[in-house]
Amino acid sequence: GEVCTMINKKYGEFLPSMQSAEDLVAQVERLANNIDLLKAGIENEVQRDLNVAVTEFTELKQQLERDTLVLSVLKKLQEFDTAIKECSSALQEKQYVTAAQQLEKARSSLRGLESRKGFELKILKALGTELTVQTQNVICHLGEEWQKLVVWKLPPSKGSSSLEAVVLSELHLHTVSPQDEDTAVPPVAAVLQALALLGDLHSKLKDFGQLLMQYILKPLISHPSLEPVPEEQPDVFILRFRSQGFALDEASPVEVFDKINLVFEVLHKYLLNVLLEQPGEGRWEGRVTLAELLGELIWEELSDCLIHNCLVKSIPTNSSKLEQYKEVIKSTEEFEKALKKMQFLKEDTTALLKYACNVDCHFANKKCQYVIMAARTLMTSEIHNTVKITPDCSVALPELPDPGSGDHLNMHRAPSLLPNGTVNLGSEGRLSPFTLCLPTCRVSSSVQQLVELAYHTLLEATASTDLCCVQLFDCVRNIFQLFCEIVPTYHRENLQKLPQLAAIHHNNCMYIAHHLLTLGHQFRYGSSSVLSNRAATFVDLVPAFRRLGMECFQAQMRVQKGEILERLSSARNFSNMDDKENYCAANKAIKQVLHQLRRLGMVWQDVLPVNVYCKAMGALLNTALAEIVTRIAALEDISAEDADRLYSLCRIMVEEGPQVFTPLPEEDKNKKYQEEVPVYVQKWMTFKELMIILQANLQEIVDQWADGKGPLAEEFSAAEVKSLIRALFQNTERRAAALAKIK
Numbered sequence: 001g002e003v004c005t006m007i008n009k010k011y012g013e014f015l016p017s018m019q020s021a022e023d024l025v026a027q028v029e030r031l032a033n034n035i036d037l038l039k040a041g042i043e044n045e046v047q048r049d050l051n052v053a054v055t056e057f058t059e060l061k062q063q064l065e066r067d068t069l070v071l072s073v074l075k076k077l078q079e080f081d082t083a084i085k086e087c088s089s090a091l092q093e094k095q096y097v098t099a100a101q102q103l104e105k106a107r108s109s110l111r112g113l114e115s116r117k118g119f120e121l122k123i124l125k126a127l128g129t130e131l132t133v134q135t136q137n138v139i140c141h142l143g144e145e146w147q148k149l150v151v152w153k154l155p156p157s158k159g160s161s162s163l164e165a166v167v168l169s170e171l172h173l174h175t176v177s178p179q180d181e182d183t184a185v186p187p188v189a190a191v192l193q194a195l196a197l198l199g200d201l202h203s204k205l206k207d208f209g210q211l212l213m214q215y216i217l218k219p220l221i222s223h224p225s226l227e228p229v230p231e232e233q234p235d236v237f238i239l240r241f242r243s244q245g246f247a248l249d250e251a252s253p254v255e256v257f258d259k260i261n262l263v264f265e266v267l268h269k270y271l272l273n274v275l276l277e278q279p280g281e282g283r284w285e286g287r288v289t290l291a292e293l294l295g296e297l298i299w300e301e302l303s304d305c306l307i308h309n310c311l312v313k314s315i316p317t318n319s320s321k322l323e324q325y326k327e328v329i330k331s332t333e334e335f336e337k338a339l340k341k342m343q344f345l346k347e348d349t350t351a352l353l354k355y356a357c358n359v360d361c362h363f364a365n366k367k368c369q370y371v372i373m374a375a376r377t378l379m380t381s382e383i384h385n386t387v388k389i390t391p392d393c394s395v396a397l398p399e400l401p402d403p404g405s406g407d408h409l410n411m412h413r414a415p416s417l418l419p420n421g422t423v424n425l426g427s428e429g430r431l432s433p434f435t436l437c438l439p440t441c442r443v444s445s446s447v448q449q450l451v452e453l454a455y456h457t458l459l460e461a462t463a464s465t466d467l468c469c470v471q472l473f474d475c476v477r478n479i480f481q482l483f484c485e486i487v488p489t490y491h492r493e494n495l496q497k498l499p500q501l502a503a504i505h506h507n508n509c510m511y512i513a514h515h516l517l518t519l520g521h522q523f524r525y526g527s528s529s530v531l532s533n534r535a536a537t538f539v540d541l542v543p544a545f546r547r548l549g550m551e552c553f554q555a556q557m558r559v560q561k562g563e564i565l566e567r568l569s570s571a572r573n574f575s576n577m578d579d580k581e582n583y584c585a586a587n588k589a590i591k592q593v594l595h596q597l598r599r600l601g602m603v604w605q606d607v608l609p610v611n612v613y614c615k616a617m618g619a620l621l622n623t624a625l626a627e628i629v630t631r632i633a634a635l636e637d638i639s640a641e642d643a644d645r646l647y648s649l650c651r652i653m654v655e656e657g658p659q660v661f662t663p664l665p666e667e668d669k670n671k672k673y674q675e676e677v678p679v680y681v682q683k684w685m686t687f688k689e690l691m692i693i694l695q696a697n698l699q700e701i702v703d704q705w706a707d708g709k710g711p712l713a714e715e716f717s718a719a720e721v722k723s724l725i726r727a728l729f730q731n732t733e734r735r736a737a738a739l740a741k742i743k
Contacts (some may be wrong), residue, residue, distance in 0.1 A: 073113065080109040080127060087134055091141060096194035096522055099138050100420075104197060109353045133482040139200050145191045146204055149174050149270070152211055163243055166219040166226060171239040173270045189274045192290060196276045201293070209298040216241075217302055220259045221309045224251030228259055230266045237270045239263070251327045253314050253356075256306070257335040295344040302349045311355055315362045317370045319460045319468075325359050332356040339470045364468040368475040371457050375479040378446040378453070379486045383494070383501050386607070387445045389511065391437035438514050439609035447508040451515050454479060458523045473536060476519075480512065481540050484548055495552055501605040502556035505597075507608065509549025513542045557616060560600065561623045567592045568624065574631045577645035590649055593624050597660040606665050613663040614673055618680025621657050628653065629690055633720050638727045650687065657681075686715040693724050698738040701725060705742055718742050 083106035090098035110127055151172040155165045175188040195201040216239070220226055264272075271468045272291035311332075332352050339345040355362070456477045461472035470552055487505070494501050520537035571589035572582045597620060606615055632638075632646060656672040678684040689712050693701060704712035705721060712721060721742050729735045 016161050023106070054282050065458065076112050080106050080740045083109065084130065084134055087138065091138060096138070096142060096145070096190050097197070100197035101140060102195040103131070103135055106134070107410060111191060117544060135198060138194070139198055142191055142195050142198070142200070145675070146189070146195070149188055150208060151189060152215070154215065163219070163223050163226065166215060166223065167241055167243050169215045169241065171216065173237040174235065175237070175270045180612040193276055194276050200274075204291070205293055206297055208292055213298055213301060216263055217260060220263070221256055224255070228263055228524065230262070237266065239266060241607040247270070251310065253310050254331040256310050257331050261335060261338050262343060264339060264342060267346070271458060272342070272344070287699055289343045291342050291344045295339075299345060299349065306352060307355050310350070312362070315359060315366045317367050319363070319463050322363060324373055329356045329359070358617045360465045360468050365466070367457070367460065368471060371453060371475050372478065372482070374453055375450060376486065378450045379483055380490050381446045383444045383446075383508070385445050385503050386442040386444050387448055387502060388440065388479065389438055390440045438511060439611065441507045441609040442504060442513045442607045443507045444504055447471050447511060450479070450483070451512060454519065458519070462523055477538065477541070480516065483512065484544055488548065488552065496555070496559070499560065499600055500607060502552050502606050503607045506549040506553040509545045513545035513549070516545065557619065560596070560620055563596060564593050564620060564624050565627060567596065568627045568631070571631070573635070574628070574646060574649070575635055578639055578641040578644065583645050586649055590652055594652070594656050594660065597621060597624070601660040601662045610662070610663045610673070614661065614676070617661055621660065622681045622683050625653065625657070625687045627679065629683060629686055632690060635727050643694045649689055650691045650694070653693065654687065683709070693728070698725070698729060698734055702738050702741050708743070
């Protein structure tokens with residue numbers, strides 16, 4: 001019964017909770033149904049309304065964007081229109097800067113319109129045209145204003161910058177602001193600023209710069225007599241020019257700088273001192289003066305012109321004047337400073353000063369150029385203008401300082417002539433007067449001047465800076481090397497044709513070689529310059545010069561020998577002299593040879609040194625005698641009459657031959673050389689012996705032979721003597737006996 005009671009109790013507790021659970025299930029089912037209904041409602045109606053709303057919103061948004069775009073375009077169009085209108089009214093009131101600024105506004109509005117993608121208005125093209133027209137209109141007005149401000153009065157022959165043209169040129173600047181008018185912006189600044197804004201200032205300035213260079217700056221540099229004359233009037237500034245009658249060859253840079261500085265000062269005062277706003281990439285590039293802009297355009301050309309037409313010419317060609325050049329350097333520095341102060345030049349510009357300060361290098365270049373030009377002129381001048389060189393004549397050699405003194409001031413003394421041709425080497429004892437002497441002869445005056453030029457250039461070198469010294473020393477070497485190239489080529493024809501010139505050229509070469517032996521050394525002693533510790537010598541050139549002189553003279557000797565042999569070839573081998581015609585031909589040939597020798601003796605007289613003269617004449621006379629001996633010795637038959645005639649022909653040679661030796665103009669002094677002929681003519685005694693044979697009888701010939709110990713044996717071989725005996729004497733026993741003794 002207890003268990004039943006428990007079950008009933010549990011069941012009684014369980015029933016209500018089950019009841020409530022069942023109620024809950026019923027509620028959940030109702031809720032689920034409601035949710036399903038709601039879901040169906042949303043899917044069917046709200047979603048559709050939402051889609052409609054989104055579409056509407058998108059359309060409204062696009063509409064708004066279109067309207068905003070149209071509005072901004074209209075705004076830009078309005079801005080453009082306003083800017084163009086304001087530009088026109090500003091232009092009428094000559095408010096040029098405002099006009100230019102309005103054009104800039106219009107331009108940026110137009111750029112804004114053009115940048116719209118998918119919005120191509122046909123009107124844009126028309127607006128662009130309108131802007132261009134307005135811009136050109138303003139530029140045109142500005143151009144007219146500029147032409148009123150800056151007036152060039154140029155001569156009719158435009159394009160000429162001759163002195164006459166420049167004197168007639170004037171520059172009028174109507175930029176002087178009248179005292180009473182108190183304008184906020186001076187008109188010149190307004191015009192320039194407007195031009196700068198419109199980008200047209202550059203071309204105006206370029207034209208102005210070109211005219212300034214052509215009619216003012218370049219003429220002032222190239223015409224030293226020209227002077228700028230500035231004149232200020234109440235409403236205009238005028239720049240004129242006047243030419244002083246006397247014209248210097250070259251203006252000093254100091255004067256040129258002063259004149260150009262004056263021009264820039266007045267231009268700066270009346271035109272160039274204007275500050276401009278420069279339009280650039282980043283809206284404004286900053287402020288710049290007109291002077292700077294002009295400087296950028298013309299300074300390169302102006303500095304080139306100043307260097308080439310003024311500074312180059314002012315570089316001295318004499319080292320003594322280098323000291324005075326400091327004034328030019330100082331003036332160059334001041335000129336550059338003044339232009340920088342006016343802002344015409346940038347601070348780092350130093351082209352002119354750099355050039356002027358480098359004067360030592362330019363001096364060396366100019367000096368070398370001058371020396372080489374002078375040397376060329378001397379080398380191509382006539383050889384036949386000669387001067388006489390004697391051992392005791394004073395050569396214009398510079399006196400050199402004592403060794404070790406290193407006293408550069410001595411260098412500047414005028415070269416003093418040293419007597420007896422001695423060279424002062426600064427040592428205690430003098431060399432013998434004739435140690436370094438040339439024999440008396442004639443050399444071209446041009447060659448003497450060439451050697452003097454070399455001495456003076458080296459003297460200048462020792463007084464110069466190291467760089468310059470080396471350059472001048474090399475220049476002197478170049479002169480002598482040039483001589484070997486130029487002279488033989490330039491004078492080739494005359495040296496071949498004219499024996500006198502060949503002789504002078506031979507002397508010239510020997511004279512130069514003679515000086516080259518000592519040239520370097522003289523400048524090594526007592527010079528603290530680079531030359532003293534450098535191999536400053538010219539000795540290596542000596543053999544070339546001796547060879548040059550010898551070859552030329554030997555070539556002339558070959559020509560003369562050839563002519564002698566050719567003349568003797570017409571003597572019909574000296575055979576059959578009993579035939580009158582043959583004798584005449586031989587006589588004529590000998591006379592011609594003597595005439596040739598006499599002529600040579602005259603043209604070489606007083607030109608060649610005596611020993612060279614005697615050797616040369618001796619060699620030529622020897623050629624003639626040797627040829628005659630060879631021809632006569634080769635004859636196979638000589639009749640008594642032939643022998644007499646041959647003897648008389650030979651006698652002409654022996655009597656007149658020595659008389660061609662006339663080395664000196666004084667007749668009485670030549671005797672000595674004529675008596676010494678046997679010394680210079682190798683075949684002289686051979687010739688005399690031949691004459692003896694032609695006159696001798698058999699016994700006399702045998703006596704002259706004296707068993708091979710006599711004078712005849714000295715000159716002829718046994719075979720030659722036998723041949724002559726056979727030709728002269730008929731075949732007898734006496735002849736056979738005589739022939740037997742010749743062995």
